[in-house]
Amino acid sequence: MNTIITGKIIVVGDNIDTDQIYPGRFLALTDPKEIGSHCLSGVDEKIAADFPKGGIVVAGRNFGCGSSREHAPIALLNMGASAVLADSFARIFFRNAVNLGLLPVICKGIRQHVENGQTLTLDLEAGTVTVQETGEVLPCEQLGDQAMKILEAGGIKPMMRARFGK
Amino acid sequence: MHAIEKILAKNSGRTEVRTGEIVTAKVDFAEINDLYLQTVYSFYEMGGEKVWDNTRCAFVFDHYAPCPDIKSAANHKEMREFAAKNGLRYHFDTDCGVCHQVMAEAGVIYPGMIVVATDSHTTTHGAFGAMGTGCGATDMATILMTGELWFRVPEIIEIRLEGEAPKGVYPKDVVLAVLGRIRADGAVYKAIDFTGSYVESLNVAGRMTICNMAVEMGAKTAYMQPNQDVLDYVSARAVRPYEIQYTDPGYEYSESYVFDVSALEPELACPSSVENVHPLSEVIADGPVKLDQGYIGSCTGGRTEDIAIAAGILKGKHIPPYTRLIIVPASRDVMKECMAKGYLQDLMDAGATVTTPGCGACLGAHEGVLAPGEVCITSTNRNFPGRMGSTEARMYLASPATVAASLLNGVITDPRPYLD
Numbered sequence: 001m002n003t004i005i006t007g008k009i010i011v012v013g014d015n016i017d018t019d020q021i022y023p024g025r026f027l028a029l030t031d032p033k034e035i036g037s038h039c040l041s042g043v044d045e046k047i048a049a050d051f052p053k054g055g056i057v058v059a060g061r062n063f064g065c066g067s068s069r070e071h072a073p074i075a076l077l078n079m080g081a082s083a084v085l086a087d088s089f090a091r092i093f094f095r096n097a098v099n100l101g102l103l104p105v106i107c108k109g110i111r112q113h114v115e116n117g118q119t120l121t122l123d124l125e126a127g128t129v130t131v132q133e134t135g136e137v138l139p140c141e142q143l144g145d146q147a148m149k150i151l152e153a154g155g156i157k158p159m160m161r162a163r164f165g166k
Numbered sequence: 167m168h169a170i171e172k173i174l175a176k177n178s179g180r181t182e183v184r185t186g187e188i189v190t191a192k193v194d195f196a197e198i199n200d201l202y203l204q205t206v207y208s209f210y211e212m213g214g215e216k217v218w219d220n221t222r223c224a225f226v227f228d229h230y231a232p233c234p235d236i237k238s239a240a241n242h243k244e245m246r247e248f249a250a251k252n253g254l255r256y257h258f259d260t261d262c263g264v265c266h267q268v269m270a271e272a273g274v275i276y277p278g279m280i281v282v283a284t285d286s287h288t289t290t291h292g293a294f295g296a297m298g299t300g301c302g303a304t305d306m307a308t309i310l311m312t313g314e315l316w317f318r319v320p321e322i323i324e325i326r327l328e329g330e331a332p333k334g335v336y337p338k339d340v341v342l343a344v345l346g347r348i349r350a351d352g353a354v355y356k357a358i359d360f361t362g363s364y365v366e367s368l369n370v371a372g373r374m375t376i377c378n379m380a381v382e383m384g385a386k387t388a389y390m391q392p393n394q395d396v397l398d399y400v401s402a403r404a405v406r407p408y409e410i411q412y413t414d415p416g417y418e419y420s421e422s423y424v425f426d427v428s429a430l431e432p433e434l435a436c437p438s439s440v441e442n443v444h445p446l447s448e449v450i451a452d453g454p455v456k457l458d459q460g461y462i463g464s465c466t467g468g469r470t471e472d473i474a475i476a477a478g479i480l481k482g483k484h485i486p487p488y489t490r491l492i493i494v495p496a497s498r499d500v501m502k503e504c505m506a507k508g509y510l511q512d513l514m515d516a517g518a519t520v521t522t523p524g525c526g527a528c529l530g531a532h533e534g535v536l537a538p539g540e541v542c543i544t545s546t547n548r549n550f551p552g553r554m555g556s557t558e559a560r561m562y563l564a565s566p567a568t569v570a571a572s573l574l575n576g577v578i579t580d581p582r583p584y585l586d
Contacts, residue, residue: 015350015351015439015441017548017550019529019530019548019550019551019552019553020550020551020552023530023552023557024529024530024531024552024553025530025531025535025555027201027229027529027531028230028235028237028238028241029237030203030204030207030237030241042550042551042552042557061351062350062351062354062384065350065351065384066286066548066550067285067286067529068284068285068286068300068301068302069201069302070202070204070302070303070304071201071204073302074204088351088354089354090351090354090384091354091355091384091386092286092300092301092302095301095302095305096301096302096303096304096305099302099304099305100304144318145188146188146316146318156212156304156305156308157208157211157212157304160212160213160307160308160311161212161213164212164213164214164311165213166212166213
């Protein structure tokens with residue numbers, strides 16, 4: 001897996017729940033591209049259309065709280081996001097993201113060091129985030145062994161296919 | 167060990183587990199709700215053929231019951247086909263109600279088990295001394311293939327609730343007070359054990375309300391040691407033999423909080439965060455809050471006990487013009503009981519709209535969605551921006567008594583003067 005990721009960021013707030021990431025009125029949709037087009041529309045309807053491919057979402061505490069809907073990481077991935085950096089993550093969102101290959105990385109206090117539209121480089125192995133515009137290097141937490149095992153397999157689906165010899 | 171650890175140990179074939187360990191545990195019952203057709207897709211994408219045990223998993227069609235549009239109807243159709251193809255013993259179609267209420271009524275929930283559902287409010291089943299937790303669609307698909315799921319053994323927080331509740335203070339008020347102090351992320355990745363004399367004397371409905379909202383503090387699961395009410399409830403329904411687990415004396419919690427329930431008053435979670443909790447009196451003192459809609463329903467506040475309180479307050483009266491009160495019984499059994507007792511008649515005479523059992527507008531799917539600028543008071547669990555419709559609507563979370571008294575006056579109102 002790619003352990004170094006560079007992308008432009010958008011910055012959102014604390015307690016961004018899965019209703020804001022993916023509002024309930026779109027839950028019946030199943031096409032991933034269509035799901036991605038509504039990503040974060042509970043925060044701002046314009047975010048998905050303008051999101052840079054391979055970009056990174058930067059958030060405060062408790063990102064992904066609320067409903068267990070897997071539409072949230074599906075939407076983020078299909079909007080083009082490669083990672084979410086936040087002070088903390090809600091548990092079910094964290095599992096869903098890892099399962100689908102979206103990186104949820106804890107980087108405490110990151111919002112105090114970045115601005116919307118800047119470019120960050122995340123180095124998973126080194127446990128660092130570098131702000132390209134300022135050169136500042138911030139520490140981030142390592143993902144646990146279990147999460148890394150799933151991510152290295154390319155997500156839970158390839159992992160299960162291998163287990164069942166499919 | 168804690169009872170939750172004993173459940174995890176038993177289901178993972180161990181004698182002991184420790185905090186922070188990753189274990190792979192058998193799932194006793196798995197439930198998929200109708201937002202999660204992706205579970206079926208993920209199941210086939212991963213090479214699934216048949217579910218691991220057709221007596222231990224079921225669909226509950228509750229979020230779109232009955233379907234409001236073609237897309238959700240098509241999703242139901244695909245899920246029915248999957249259920250039929252696998253010969254699932256249990257199937258809860260659009261006639262049943264909210265999954266957490268329906269599963270408990272059907273007897274597939276009992277002490278000492280692990281239940282996993284594609285719904286964050288699966289913490290509800292701590293009310294029965296079970297370990298309940300939510301997951302996403304693809305995690306669920308792995309359960310359907312293998313009958314197991316990996317878990318990190320969580321830290322366990324004790325929330326001790328002592329004393330008797332004063333008049334007008336309901337389990338919803340108690341859990342809102344707890345939430346205001348623990349905050350929305352105070353229990354992330356952790357479990358909450360609710361203990362104390364208040365819990366020991368609490369009925370099944372009240373226990374479910376409190377455990378239900380543990381997830382609003384981020385909890386992975388909740389627990390309450392079963393009391394006689396729980397044993398009476400499950401012994402009349404359980405479809406399998408069960409073993410109650412007990413926490414060892416001297417077990418050390420990672421954190422402990424004590425609440426004096428007798429000192430509480432009715433509480434509100436104000437817009438637009440579950441942790442924005444204030445005593446009702448404080449909100450009222452700031453000036454009248456005019457309401458457009460009241461809502462009594464959901465896995466948090468739609469049981470017979472909740473509807474009975476509202477009917478008691480509204481019987482023989484009427485809500486003001488240009489307001490509406492939506493009543494969504496949590497299940498068919500709840501609805502039938504409320505019909506038999508005359509509660510629905512009383513509420514309809516008072517101007518309420520009664521809808522099909524299910525999740526309804528709690529998540530903004532249908533049956534009571536809010537327009538921009540509207541204000542709603544609700545017995546449900548979340549007041550996130552846009553949760554019940556427009557992101558420009560505002561929601562207050564309250565007990566069913568506070569919802570009913572408030573709708574009666576069209577402004578947020580203290581229910582205590584309206585209680586006998």
